[in-house]
Amino acid sequence: MHLFLEGNVGIGKTTMILQELHRLSLKAAGFVSVRLVDVQGETLAFALQDVRRVSSSVERIDRTQIPPEQIFLKGSREHRSADLSVFAREEQFLQDAMQADVVVMDELGGIEMQVDAFYHAVCAVLQSQIPCVGTFKSRRNFQHMQQHVSIPVHQERAEELRGWMQQTDGQLLTCTTENQVEIKQKLECFLEQCRRRNKDNFESNFRR
Secondary structure: OEEEEEEOOOOOHHHHHHHHHHHHOOOEEEEEEEEEEOOOOOEEEEEEEEHHHOOOOHHHOOHHHOOHHHEEEEEOOOOEEEOHHHHOOHHHHHHHHHOOOEEEEEEEOOHHHHOHHHHHHHHHHHOOOOOEEEEEOOHHHHHHHHHHEOOOOOHHHHHHHHHHHHHOOOEEEEEOOOOHHHHHHHHHHHHHHHHHHHHHHHHHHHHO
């Protein structure tokens, strides 16, 4: 049971998810990708943040408080370098996921596909009974990353994940400026199902 959104950069996919999680007060685990910009708005780097430390929008994060060890991609638009050690947290990620109502995975299908242990941890969570929600890197964004990141990018794994999502009972939805209302409704419905599922599980355990 999962729902992922893909679409152009900056269209508001992650913020939409965070706002609904905040509104429903769901106990979330997982990660979001945060863009670090300069005063002119140019992207300097990307950092991996624990979703539990993020409010209802990634735009409200105090980027001056993000430590260097959380930055996994930095450099200019034309050439970025990656630090894959940021993704060496698979054990903690799995532990946190098992305690959550829903697991958030933002910008899945990117350079983290290169990290074997993290990739397998992601797959384990996706194949579990824990509901997952997040964003998936579109093929267009993936191709741009391939051209401008200094390490090889594992496209085969990204495509395997994409195919697996489309073959299961999950949803991979393309978000555009024209269909945002429809996408938001589907997201709301999905997260409401997560909330009801968790309530039913709690009541069942309580009766025991």
